[in-house]
């Protein structure tokens with residue numbers, strides 16, 4: 001295979017993309033500005049928990065026993081520029097401090113660090129989630145800075161991978177979307193994806209703004225589905241209905257679909273919350289903010305869920321203050337199969353109760369280190385059983401498989417009161433009730 005690929009930024013997106021490209025047979029050079037990350041990756045270690053990624057790295061990272069040697073890492077932009085025919089930009093675009101807007105500093109600096117070294121034909125491909133209009137601006141930056149002039153082009157190819165499924169989503173994407181300005185760019189990207197990756201995946205070719213918008217629109221739609229069902233949970237709660245049954249029943253309609261209709265404490269993580277906010281901010285700049293006012297409501301329904309979980313916990317304890325009460329929290333990450341606690345609803349709920357004087361003990365299968373770093377004053381336990389010991393109420397806030405498999409009878413032996421609040425609508429109510437527990441979930445009947 002002749003094309004050589006560089007991947008700039010080795011977070012969960014970049015590390016996965018680099019490893020996947022090597023898996024497909026390309027020679028790949030991954031670049032990150034953090035030397036410690038590069039050192040870890042060179043040893044085949046993954047800087048975060050992502051199922052399947054470590055195995056993939058071990059298969060390809062140069063210097064590791066039995067590897068193909070197709071994947072190498074560097075911190076040097078000049079080396080990357082000289083190496084690659086196609087350069088993927090995979091750096092993160094977090095929310096700006098104290099603002100809704102997206103912080104473009106990492107994308108900007110990746111492009112301005114790479115471009116001056118591009119002396120021959122190359123395609124720079126943005127994968128990061130950016131405000132619409134960024135690709136156009138970056139294309140001009142590249143044209144100004146790259147010595148190779150018109151031989152260097154930009155394309156936009158948004159990534160849709162989910163944490164916890166990053167490898168699977170990269171190797172078997174639902175669709176491949178490319179925003180291009182020339183046949184040459186399209187041809188090169190078709191070559192990159194003319195591998196098992198694209199088999200059965202629709203290949204959508206479009207312009208820059210549409211490609212950028214596909215990503216933000218998709219995430220806004222997903223966020224809307226979750227907040228919609230959470231709004232229905234609120235109504236079910238008031239009317240005595242069952243949101244889980246409601247979601248199942250409306251989901252049988254193909255036009256609605258059953259996915260992303262699980263009510264609970266709402267969405268978090270490094271993508272959905274910041275993406276809908278950045279989208280609103282950008283629409284405002286474009287004079288189209290009226291079109292997205294509904295996203296403000298989506299955001300506010302989502303944030304309200306966390307407060308409602310706190311209130312449910314308060315009610316479960318008899319309605320008084322949390323002071324001196326013991327609250328066990330199962331789950332700290334924003335979703336299972338990830339160690340990511342960014343904007344985690346679980347940690348937010350745990351934190352709110354702690355700040356109101358509750359004695360909170362958290363356990364999470366993979367997120368303990370990150371949770372401790374973000375919220376060092378919470379109590380932490382080494383297992384679910386240890387976390388619930390002596391608890392007046394147990395809160396299930398991230399739906400790890402490990403929690404589904406817990407034995408309610410065994411836990412019942414060590415708690416002070418057999419009360420469990422399921423913030424993810426993911427446990428089997430009957431299993432817990434049979435073992436003598438009071439089971440409560442948002443938007444569902446009490447018994």
Ligand code: UDX
Pocket residue numbers: 159160161162163164219222226259260261262263264265266267268269270271272334335
């Ligand atoms: C998301 C998009 O799914 C992905 O396509 C995009 O590339 C990045 O953002 P991710 O942040 O990994 O991926 O998480 P996702 O699986 O989408 O879950 C987001 C949040 O929604 C989690 O906190 C999850 O617990 C919550 N959620 C999801 C619900 O509350 N209810 C649901 O029915 C589904």
